[in-house]
Amino acid sequence: MLPVEGHKNLFRDENSNAIINIDNAAYHDYMNTRRLNSDKKAELDAMKDEIETLKSLLNDLASKITS
Secondary structure, rough: OEEEEOOOEEEOOOOOOEEEEEOHHHHHHHHHHHHHHHHHHHHHHHHHHHHHHHHHHHHHHHHHHHH
């Protein structure tokens, strides 16, 4: 592998010509951030579903009261 000029953690694979980052700490930080964002999105989606359920229940209740 050939070092990429100006980047201490980047190397070019001579066979595939791909740029490879060998900074494991940055990779683990990226994966942790990605996992956290995924968890937050799942929690937000669950909250949206609960809000829709509550809205539906309130609409049902309101329609029974006004009937």
